[in-house]
Amino acid sequence: MTRRFLSPRCSCYYARVWLPDAVEAWKPAELTKDYTPGDRALCLQLEDGTNLEHKIDPQTNSLPPLRNPDILVGENDLTALSYLHEPAVLHNLKVRFVESKIIYTYCGIVLVAINPYESIPIYDHDIINAYSGQNMGDMDPHIFAVAEEAYKQMARSRNQSIIVSGESGAGKTVSAKYAMRYFATVSGSSSEANVEERVLASSPIMEAIGNAKTTRNDNSSRFGKYIEIGFDKNYHIIGANMRTYLLEKSRVVFQATEERNYHIFYQLCASSHLPEFKPLQLGNADDFHCTNQGGSPVIEGVDDAKEMCSTRKAFSLLGINETYQMDLFQILAALLHLGNVEVEERSADSSTILPDNTHLTVFCELMGVAYQDMSHWLCHRKLKTATETYVKPLSKVHAINARDALAKHIYAKLFSWIVDHINEALRSAVKQHSFIGVLDIYGFETFHINSFEQFCINYANEKLQQQFNMHVFKLEQEEYMKEDIPWTLIDFYDNHPCINLIEAKMGVLDLLDEECKMPKGSDDTWAQKLYNTFLKKSDLFDKPRMSNKAFIILHFADKVEYQCEGFLEKNKDTVNEEQITVLKLSKFDLLLELFSDEEKPAGSLTSRSKMTRPVQAQRDHKKTVGTQFRNSLHLLMETLNGTTPHYVRCIKPNDLKSPFMMDPMRAVQQLRACGVLETIRISAAGFPSRWTYQEFFNRYRVLMKLKDILSDRKQTCRNVLEKWVQDQDKYQFGKSKIFFRAGQVAYLEKLRSDKLKKACVRIQKTIRCWLTRKRYLRMRQAAITIQKNTRGYQARCLVAFLRRTRAAVIIQRNQRMLVARRRYQQQRSASITMQRLLRAYQARQTYRKLLYEHKVLTIQRWVRGWLARRRCRRSLRAVVYLQSCVRRMAARRELRKLRVEARSVEHFKKLNVGMENKIMQLQRKVDEQHKENRELSERLRTVERSRAAESERLGGEVERLRVAEEESRVKADGVPSLLEQLSFLRQELETTREEKEAIREEARTYRVDTEKVTQLLHSPTNLDREIGRANTVAQAKVGMQLESDIREERDHYQSLLSEYTRLKERHADLKEEMTISITNKPGRRRTDSNHSSNESEGTPSSESAEGRNSSDAPHQDAPHQDAVDMAVLLKLQRRVTELEQDKQTLQRHLDKREEAQQDQVKNAEKQRTAGRAELDLEALKRQELESENKRLKTNLAELRQSLTSTSSPGPGSAPYNVLLEQLNSSNEELEVRKEEVLLLRSHMVRQEVLKHNKLNEDGELWLAYDGLKETNSLLVSQLQVQDRRHEEELEELREEVLRVREENRQQQQFLSQSLLLPQEARIEASLHHEITRLTSDNLDLMEQQEKQDKMIRKLKKQLKVYVKRVEEYEAGGQMERVAPGPEPRSPVGITRKERDFQGMLEYRRGDESKLLKSLVVELKPRGVAVNFLPGLPAYILFMCLRHADYSNDDQRVSVLLNSTINSIKGVIKRRGDDFETVSFWLANTCRFLHCLKQYSGEEAFVKNNTPRQNEHCLCNFDLSEYRQVLSDLAIQNYQQLVRCMEEALQPMIVPGMLEHENFQGVLGSKPTGLRKRTSSCPGEAVYTVDSILQQLSLFHATLIQHDVDPELIKQVCVQQFYIICSVTLNNLLLRKDMCSWSKGLQIRYNVWQLEEWLEEKGLPDCGAKEMLEPLIQAAQLLQVKKKTDEDAQALCTMCSALTTLQIVKVLTLYTPVIEFEERVSISFIRTIQVRSRVESPLLLMDTKKIFSVTFPFTHSPLALETIQIPSSLNLGFLTRV
Helix, strand or coil: CCCCCCCHHHCCCCCEEEEEECCCEEEEEEECCCCCCCCCEEEEEECCCCEEEEECCCCCCCCCCECCCHHHCCCCEHHHCCCCCHHHHHHHHHHHHHHCCCCEEEECCEEEEECCCCCCCCCCHHHHHHHCCCCCCCCCCCHHHHHHHHHHHHHHCCCEEEEEECCCCCCHHHHHHHHHHHHHHHHCECCCCCHHHHHHHHHHHHHHHHEECCCCCCCEECCEEEEEEEECCCCCEEEEEEEEECCCHHHHCCCCCCCCCEHHHHHHHHCCCCHHHHHHCCCCHHHCCCCCCCCCCCCCCCCHHHHHHHHHHHHHHCCCCHHHHHHHHHHHHHHHHHHCCCCEECCCCCEECCCCCHHHHHHHHHHCCCHHHHHHHHCEEEEECCCCEEEEECCHHHHHHHHHHHHHHHHHHHHHHHHHHHHHHHCCCCCCCEEEEEEECCCCCCCCCECHHHHHHHHHHHHHHHHHHHHHHHHHHHHHHHCCCCCCCCCCCCCHHHHHHHHCCCCHHHHHHHHHHCCCCCHHHHHHHHHHHHCCCCCCEECCCCCCCEEEEECCCCEEEEECCCHHHHHHCCCCHHHHHHHHCCCCHHHHHHCHHHHHHHHCCCHHHHHHCHHHHHHHHCCCHHHHHHHHHHHHHHHHHCCEEEEEEEECCCCCCCCCCCCHHHHHHHHHHHCHHHHHHHHHHCCCEEEEHHHHHHHCHHHCCHHHCCCCHHHHHHHHHHHHCCCHHHEEECCCEEEECCCHHHHHHHHHHHHHHHHHHHHHHHHHHHHHHHHHHHHHHHHHHHHHHHHHHHHHHHHHHHHHHHHHHHHHHHHHHHHHHHHHHHHHHHHHHHHHHHHHHHHHHHHHHHHHHHHHHHHHHHHHHHHHHHHHHHHHHHHHHHHHHHHHHHHHHHHHHHHHHHHHHHHHHHHCHHHHHHHHHHHHHHHHHHHHHHHHHHHHHHHHHHHHHHHHHHHHHHHHHHHHHHHCCCCHHHHHHHHHHHHHHHHHHHHHHHHHHHHHHHHHHHHHHHHHHHHHHHCHHHHHHHHHHHHHHHHHHHHHHHHHHHHHHHHHHHHHHHHHHHHHHHHHHHHHHHHHHHHHCCCCCCCCHHHHHHHHCCCCCCCCCCCCHHHHHHHHHHHHHHHHHHHHHHHHHHHHHHHHHHHHHHHHHHHHHHHHHHHHHHCCHHHHHHHHHHHHHHHHHHHHHHHHHHHHHHHHHHHHHHHHHCCCCCCCCHHHHHHHHHHHHHHHHHHHHHHHHHHHHHHHHHHHHHHHHHHCCCCCHHHHHHHHHHHHHHHHHHHHHHHHHHHHHHHHHHHHHHHHHHHHHHHHHHHHHHHCCCHHHHHHHHHHHHHHHHHHHHHHHHHHHHHHHHHHHHHHHHHHHHHHHHHHHHHHHHHHHCCCCCCCCCCCCCCCCCCCCCCCEECCCCCHHHHHHHHHHCCCCCCCHHHCCCCHHHHHHHHHHHHHHHCCCHHHHHHHHHHHHHHHHHHHHHCCCCHHHHHHHHHHHHHHHHHHHHCCCCHHHHCCCCHHHHHCCCCCCCCHHHHHHHHHHHHHHHHHHHHHHHHHHHHHHHHHHHHCCCCCCCCCCCCCCCCCCHHHCCCCCCCCHHHHHHHHHHHHHHHHHCCCCHHHHHHHHHHHHHHHHHHHHHHHHCCHHHCCHHHHHHHHHHHHHHHHHHHHCCCCCCCHHHHCHHHHHHHHHHHCCCCCHHHHHHHHHHCCCCCHHHHHHHHHHCCCCCCCCCCCCHHHHHHHHHCCCCCCCCCCCCCCCCCCCCCCCCCCCCCHHHCCCCHHHCCCCCEEC
16 A cells, blocks of 8 residues: 655655554654665654654565655645655645645545535635636636536536545535536526526425434435436536435434434424414424434524525425425424324333323324324234234334334335425426436444444445446556556455445345344344354454354445344334324325325235235335345446446544544545545556656756757657666656656656756855855955045145145235225215215205196196186086976977877786786885885884983983982981982893894894895896806816716616626527427417517617518518607607797897897986896796796607607507697797787886986986887787787697597597407408508608709709809809910810719618618628728718708618617627627727717817818707617627637636746646646647737737727727736636746736737736736735745735735645745734735636726718728619718
8 A cells, every 4th residue: 555665765864754653643754864674673753853763574574655745745636646655645635624725635536525614715606617618637626626527528428427425524415515506507407497496406405304413414414315417418407316315214213412303303393483383383392302312402503494494495496385395394293293102001011192192182183193093003013814813012112113113104205205306396308418417425434333224324335436446447447558558457455245245145135134034033043144154254254252243344444343233123114004004094185195105016916916915915025125225226336337427535524523623543534435545556556647748848857958858858758767767667658648656756856856956056156156256356446446545535635735725825815805895895885875865955856846836737727627617517507407498398298198199008008917016016025125124214213212312311310319319418228229229220221222232233234134135136147156156166076976976877887788788689599499499380470570579679670681581571660660750759859949949039039128228227327226126027037938948848858758658659649649738838838928028028118118207307208208119019010920920820730630630530430440340350450541541641751752852953953053154154254364375285185073072872762771781791891891991881871871861861860770780789699709790890880979979060079070070960860869879789899899809818818827837947837646737638729928919919900900999999908908817816716736936937927928018009008907916916926925924014015906815815825836935834824814904705806897888989080071982892872972
């Protein structure tokens, strides 16, 4: 088994070995002295420093096994170890499990799974997606990798099986559950029945009825099961089937200490409070004998009530309704009550049950049986002989056993019934193409007391181990034969003798069945038969020394001693037949169904056999438990042999259920029992280490010299091995691999390490020499520099002394000069000051004289002017007085005339009654406020007068009191009272003063408020300015929030859009499949497929225009409905336009009137307040008009929405009636508003008259009268025009109403007639009527169109005539001006002048399908469109759309747009996997969208247009809604583009970014064991980072070629780099072999190349580099120092883009590739966890994430009239306009 020292080279000093240990199984040690052959002991030192001597057995001369190098410890595959033996396997598993927290490890073809005893995040959907499609060796070991391998092999070759085994508590059930979950997630179901959910739903049911708590496991499976998951030809799940083995029925009536019964019983007790469980009369689990024997009714962390809900939900999902569920629970509750039935002892041989036993009564009620019968047969049994029948009483012990046997039998029947119904629910009607079986079966068991159950379990494990050994041996043989390696027979343990001992003829099982048939058979007699048959005849059978009721069998795992007691009873599994008969008489349907199968065997016998020996026939027919188990086991082995098996061995690390703690002795015991060590032994017997030639060359290139490297890698490897390994038996050369004996890889690693160490020493020597020489040169240079600086310092000192001497002389000279100069300047300054003062005095005297003369002249001028003006004013006053007298007389005469004429304008006053009332109300309010002001002023004055009078009175009183005081000085007794009175009066005076001040303050406040209100009324501009400023601030605050909300809404919208697209495509595919399936059936036709497909699309017409001639009619019907909708909308738009024009006309009149009023107000400054009030009133009315107009627009929008929501609104329909009502109300509102405007105008005129009357009371009333007459005449003329217009509109509406009534009458008449017809005739009549109506409408429209066409042609002819005349006139003028010249010598060709095109393309109605077929459907971007103008299809489609808009044809516009959208969708759906096609139509969709914006006429989009481009704007239709539809289409195209890129990049990312090594030799990978990586397999494509860059360049060039917007290209690059980062990081987090220092260096180099690519393409600032930040930080994490707390702090700061879970995962997976690296300590990882930040618990990045995309508007400078259509497009039917 173990490998020893192979040669003296491995027995040197410091060689590391394993020593056996009683506690730890194996302990590591090192040699402290060289070993030589013949030594009797080894000198060793343990890791704790203890020295010891290990004795060597002189007979076997066996040496301790060698330890593997540290770099091989912790490998994913145990076969990658150089030394394959038990301690190496145990140590590798311990390192991975305890230190790295990794629970899965490969051992050749076996997956070893260790139970972690805590939840770990490695089973999410992200992990499933990461393992999906990957080869088994590409990822770290996982149950998902085994499931994926089985799934892929099933698709390639044959059926598969996953065998999950292990002892109780090892995690078998969980592993099987996750394997089934993987299949359900990856494959899905082929129908809408969600079969995968039902398959997964069987797990909670089987756990409830078949799992229980044991001392080793809280959820131990007490039965074995084999689940076959069926797949169809497309490898989708279609169903499943379950087979069960050896249910532990004894647990129903007995549980050991600290154990529980099956979970379902405790779930029932926990749910007993529910109303539906009240009739079951349940209670606490401690109240029942069947659930309280273990003393542990509760499992920590498990809520039985919630588990009951899950169980019931699973029952419902599998089709077991509530009635059946309650019947099941009723039987289970009856079993609980049966266990509580107490049996009283009557005598030694008889027993009885009391008549009023409560639990038996409940049992009989629930089971529907008679109490007397059941109580009688529980204590009696019937004995039958050939002639007579006896009823024999049972003792108490036998009665209790009979009761328990009945309970076990009923539970077994119920268990089988549930399994059958689960299989029925999972059975599929579709034929099964292949299947994957998942076997969850008990492992090898050995306890202190082993009985019949352990015997069967170990027998099953013997069979499975035999199958496993044969499969491993077969794989080894196939591998050797495949590589042409000389095959030598490998000696392996064959357990066939042990299996024969159990199942062969006259084996243990046969003897047991024979003993069961004996009338007086017992366990003792059976034991004696075993001793007589096998003892001393079989080496595998033995007898215990101290017992005659037990036997020992030597199994493949261990010796097991079985106790014979109970074997016969458990094998016969008998139950009292009379009890079964009583149950069969029940009225409970489910109970009868459970026991219905027991009657079938009796029915198969002949009548003669029934009469003669019925008991013997029934006994012969019934098989024993052992026979049934053997037969089912043989059937299972046949199934497994017909499949490709995959093995999962579950290991229980400890018995304390502590997380990530391993007990070495328990682990070794299980490794021996589950066959892992046998796999290792078989592998170690041959060539366990296997390398491909390329892997060997990459790893051991350092052992080669340059001359040894040949072009033939195989020969190079052969030469190297022959040079370094002399014994050729240690290796073999295969076709593609090199096979090594055990230990050879360790020897090669030692050679490689020594070579690297020598190279390191040489590098260190060279570097140290260089450093020393550099230090010497630096010191020499420093000495020279010091000398140079010293000599320079001395020279500088001498120069400084000379400079100081010279400077002193210069300073003295300058100082003396400064003193003399300062004295001279002082004298000069004094002289200048005296001169300045004298001259200033003289100048001031002269100035005063001149100023005096100027003032005198000014006074004289003003006095003379004042006298002249006084004389002028006197004369002017006299003249004005005379004029006023004369004008007053004339005005009085005119006043009399006006009073006469005023009676003729009384009807105008009637019109102004409402407005006058409103004005009078406002005037009344103003008068009331003035009145209130006056009242408050009067009150204030009154209060002041009263307070003044009071003050005077009080003053007089004070004087009087003062006099009285003087008089009463003598009266001393009255002084105190007078003083108090005086103080009281003073307080009252102060109170009065305070009240006076308060009233004054109130008056002042009221006055200020009144002034503020007046100012606000008079100056609305300030108020508007304040409101505008407040609105601006509010908008600024809300701006950022709106942007974030819009961004979130955009993301959510685009995700919903993608989901909608996916569902729509799924719907279309299902519809096509349904259509195909229906059309294949004879005699059935589907006529409404087009109609249903139209309704399934989000656009008005969803059929793709692909030139299908057969579908033209449906295409024409849908656009006609859209045309009706658009026609109604256009009418509404025209009506809104007319209303807006009326409003603008009224607005202009109001503006003119306001200007006139403002001019008049300038002349009347004193009446500004009244004028302002009138203007405010007019402004309010105008605002009301504007708000009313907005309301009308809102109503119009609602109408439009209601019309678009209906299919075809026509006369008489609800939308049409609503439209008429809204139009009538709009006209009424318009009339009312016009009347109000007239009232306003008349009132303004009256106000102007009043103003003139007030201003011109001196005789100028005739001016006002003239103005009033002019206004009246203007109003009369406007009223007449409006009356005529209203009468015309009213007449049109009346005609329309009559027409609508007539149509309504015809519709009603037709409806009444059609109701009398049968249904088919009614449909034909309705269709005929609708066609007739549409035909008449079309004829009317065609007539209108013909009239318009005639008018257009007439105008065009006139225009051509005028143009021709102008040209002739201009030509004649030019001929007159230009002198005649010589004739040309040669004739000149006359060329036709190019027409001035308008950028439109005209096509005939119905040519849309032809246009889109040539331009969209059949256009190939790669072959045809490569030489076109970028975006040419979009420009052509827009030019056609412009012509439809120019023609004012709404039907053509809608048909063209809808057909275009559907055609692009169809192309993307058919060729969505072609990147060029998707990119091409993404660019054209965006360009078409930009054209709609650029030529929409909106100010935001036309500001960069040329005048010519502005002329090409759409003029008749608003296509903003279609812009949103096109934007959604562009989003769908972008998402499909991302999927294409992901499909192309996915297979390149992992090989290029992680697996490919640019630095060969030193950074070579370690051995990978049996599970080779994909990159190491020959014949497969090898991708590098250059492949990724080439693919990215291809994507970028395609996008540039198709003229995709630059901003969109940046977003595409961001998405590409996110895909690269997420896929690379996810694989890095799931692959232990990729987490090393050298791999971090490789990743950094690859990321640098990606960044260089961005720089090369001019995209450094597009945001793609930020997407690589997590990958960069992960690479840095692999390279930085990871030892101290400072390193941990720096690491946490550096890895800001990684989550804590990702950081810990990388540190845990970090694996040294060379000996110079060190593993990360557990303490350092814990430090990282302590300093980590709270973040998302997700481990992997979402590789399917698609960022939200935006399409910023891009202006096109291209002129539409310059676009030429290539002839290759076959668009000759288009005409340029």
